[in-house]
Amino acid sequence: MALEQDIAKLIEASNDLTTIVDNKIQDIDNKVLSAKSIVDGYINQVNNYIDSTRGKQSHFRLTKNQALLPNSDSTFPLNWSGGFVKSAKVVETVVTGSLPEQRSALAREFLQAINSDRQHFAGSFKIWEFEYYPNRRGENQGQAAYLMYQYSRRTTVSTAAAIVKHIKGVVPNGYWCQGLEANQPAKLCGQLLSHSGRNSYTHCHPYVNGMGKPETETGIIQVALPAVVTGDVDLTNKEWGQFAYLGDADQPAYN
Numbered sequence: 482m483a484l485e486q487d488i489a490k491l492i493e494a495s496n497d498l499t500t501i502v503d504n505k506i507q508d509i510d511n512k513v514l515s516a517k518s519i520v521d522g523y524i525n526q527v528n529n530y531i532d533s534t535r536g537k538q539s540h541f542r543l544t545k546n547q548a549l550l551p552n553s554d555s556t557f558p559l560n561w562s563g564g565f566v567k568s569a570k571v572v573e574t575v576v577t578g579s580l581p582e583q584r585s586a587l588a589r590e591f592l593q594a595i596n597s598d599r600q601h602f603a604g605s606f607k608i609w610e611f612e613y614y615p616n617r618r619g620e621n622q623g624q625a626a627y628l629m630y631q632y633s634r635r636t637t638v639s640t641a642a643a644i645v646k647h648i649k650g651v652v653p654n655g656y657w658c659q660g661l662e663a664n665q666p667a668k669l670c671g672q673l674l675s676h677s678g679r680n681s682y683t684h685c686h687p688y689v690n691g692m693g694k695p696e697t698e699t700g701i702i703q704v705a706l707p708a709v710v711t712g713d714v715d716l717t718n719k720e721w722g723q724f725a726y727l728g729d730a731d732q733p734a735y736n
Contacts, residue, residue: 540640540710542724543633544685547708548606558609558629564686565614565626567699573608575705577601590667591705594644595721603723608705615651615691615698623692628653628702630686633709635676640714641685642671642721643707650700651691657707658687660716667703671716674709685709 545560549571552559557569575588581598591608592598617624633639643657646667653661659672674683685707689700710724 538712538714540712540714540724542726543639543709543711544631544707545726547706547723547726548604549609549705549707550607558607561629561631564628564630565617565689566629567612567614569609569611571607572610572703574605575608576605577603587667587703590646591644594667594669594719595706596719597722606705606723608703610648610701610703612699612701613650613653613689614696615689615694615700616696618696622694622696625692626689627684627686628658628689629704629707630656630684631709632682632684635674635681635683636679637676637711638713639674639676639709639711640671640716641674641707641709642669642714642716644668644705644721645670646703648701648703650698651689651694653687653689653700653702655687656685656709657704658702661687661702667705669716669719669721671714671721673713683709 546558549558549561551557551571555571557563557566563569573585573587573591575584575591578601580600581589581592584592587608589598592602597603611629613628614626616622616626618626641656641659644667645658645661647661647663647665652658652663656672658670660668660670662668691698691700706721706723708724714720
């Protein structure tokens with residue numbers, strides 16, 4: 482009988498201990514949830530501050546001719562180098578001031594990629610179509626090709642981007658083609674470029690990784706408003722437009 486009473490007391494004590502532990506766990510959980518709520522609030526404050534500060538940055542263009550005005554022969558955009566582009570032509574001039582419904586489907590598609598499908602926007606620009614080789618051809622068939630580019634200094638964090646539409650062939654990537662998808666509507670593509678030393682530079686050319694393919698397997702993309710600009714532009718929110726060029730003796734800021 483005494484043994485049964487001892488066992489009963491032991492069970493009761495165990496139950497009491499379990500209740501105490503459960504209460505402590507609940508108390509700890511409540512404190513953790515409270516602390517997490519406070520920390521999450523601080524994190525949200527920091528994120529909101531970062532987002533608002535990011536949106537307040539000034540961006541200046543490091544490359545020329547974002548509107549892609551043609552050279553004197555109308556064979557290629559002025560101030561841009563061709564890379565392994567086989568042919569180039571203007572397929573559309575997108576003009577500000579027209580009602581959206583009066584524009585072509587292609588013009589509206591490109592404007593929608595940067596939330597600008599409205600009557601008035603910063604300035605008219607051209608959409609070019611480039612046919613390009615899948616690699617460097619001939620003896621260099623095993624090397625990736627690269628596309629249209631300019632030289633720019635890399636003394637600060639910068640963003641390379643453009644509105645791009647893939648038509649066929651190997652999908653280019655990197656710089657103003659980063660994130661491009663095959664056979665999809667025109668989209669804002671690009672990437673953030675860190676500075677790699679205060680006295681360095683870059684050539685903003687996307688790569689075409691079609692090594693080993695015959696040169697007859699060319700690709701085609703359509704491009705508008707390519708540029709490299711200072712600072713971190715939030716491309717996920719389609720925050721792209723026409724940026725002021727830093728300028729030089731022969732080049733006005735917005736050309």
